[in-house]
Amino acid sequence: MNILSMQENNYLTELLRDRKLKVTSKRLEVLGVIKEHSSAISYSALQTSLHDFDRVTLYRTIHSLIENGIIHKALTEENETFYALCSTTCTSASHIHKHIHFKCVECNGVTCVESVHPIQLSIVGYSIENVEIEARGSCAACKN
Numbered sequence: 598m599n600i601l602s603m604q605e606n607n608y609l610t611e612l613l614r615d616r617k618l619k620v621t622s623k624r625l626e627v628l629g630v631i632k633e634h635s636s637a638i639s640y641s642a643l644q645t646s647l648h649d650f651d652r653v654t655l656y657r658t659i660h661s662l663i664e665n666g667i668i669h670k671a672l673t674e675e676n677e678t679f680y681a682l683c684s685t686t687c688t689s690a691s692h693i694h695k696h697i698h699f700k701c702v703e704c705n706g707v708t709c710v711e712s713v714h715p716i717q718l719s720i721v722g723y724s725i726e727n728v729e730i731e732a733r734g735s736c737a738a739c740k741n
Contacts, residue, residue: 605629605632606625606629609625609628609629609632612628612667613625613667616666618661623654624661624662626647626650627643627647627658627662628662628667630643631643631668631680631682632682636707636709637671637672637681637698637709638679638681639678639679639707640659640679640680659680666687667682667687668680668681668683669681669687671698671707672698672700672731674700679698681707681709696709696710696711696712696716696730697710697711697712697716697730698710698729698731698732699734699736700733701734701735701736702733702734702735703736704738706736708736710732716730
């Protein structure tokens, strides 16, 4: 993992403090790797980037960051889960994602993509708390 800039480190430190989490080097390392990645990062890539993490510590750290609305599962496919940073609208009480999780079938990258039109869904007689949309195709980089 690259060393975080002072500004990035301060941002991640404040993010943890805002969610009433203790700022630890392990949490900062996980968040740093996820933030560095330009798209969602797979668990295996995250594990490879974090050399001195055991499986249990990584699992607990990820779980804590999800539970506190800091990261989210962008996609789970076969035996691989991809993680991305949440937007500022997520909290420990709820994850509010109004974007599409896009999986490129060529490069296998996973990105959180904003829709041109707001995503809204209404079903008579039901109360919807969360909508998750997955799309597959070719990303802009592979399409060219």
